[in-house]
Amino acid sequence: MTETTNNLYYFDLQRQLWQDYFDLDIKENKWAPRVSKCFVKQHYTCRTYGFPKHIVEQRLQTITQQFQRTINELQQYILQSEQNVKYWQPYIYPAILSNAINECVKSAQQRLRQEFDYKKKMLALDSNDCSLITKFYDLKPNEVQIQLAKQIWQTTASILKTKAQEEIL
Structure with missing residues (x-):
């Protein structure tokens, strides 16, 4: 149950990041090819921006499926624990156990969340850099x-x- 909860939060972080890719490209109405190493070196930017639309959509779809499958698996664990709770000694409320697992996983994933937040910020900044460089060359x-x-x-x-x-x- 703990591993499944961990996976659920991880897939949600991935989903949010890829949704940001999608939203950014929709907002700008621009689906750029991935930036080349040469461009990055010449313009002192990063390479996190510029996935083609079909890649972003495909990745979002895959993550959404993984996310839903993990939710279903977690629901099965919860139902199973509610059935088995009568045999536990000492008695533990399933809701308390579930909340404890959630808090434990959230705490353990704090650094991972920070890394994903960093990636999301870099995505926005890289997008802005590419836009400004394009405007310069225009x-x-x-x-x-x-x-x-x-x-x-x-x-x-x-x-x-x-x-x-x-x-x-």
Whole structure:
């Protein structure tokens, strides 16, 4: 029952992340191909943005099915525990046991939730970066302007990396 509860919360985190991918692309009405390594290196961005629509929809559908299957499995465990409760010594209320398992799993997944929250924030930021870079190139800059912009992006990336390292220390 604990493992199934853990899986349920994990699938929900995945579902939320992929739903954010979907919502972001729907909002922008843009289903971009995955950003190349060369683009990332030249523009000092990340590669978390840009899944094709069919991949996002397929992943959402798979996760939704896993999520529903896990809910059904958890309901079976709950029904089973309600049937077996009369044999337990000492008696434990199934609702109390279920709540204890939920709290234990939530506590154990705190770091995982933080990682998923980070991924969701990076998704939004990467999307914004790609949009701004596209708008920059739509202005038809000359080669000097492109090189200056790349230097600015590199300097900004270096500053942010240094700040992140300082925060770790």
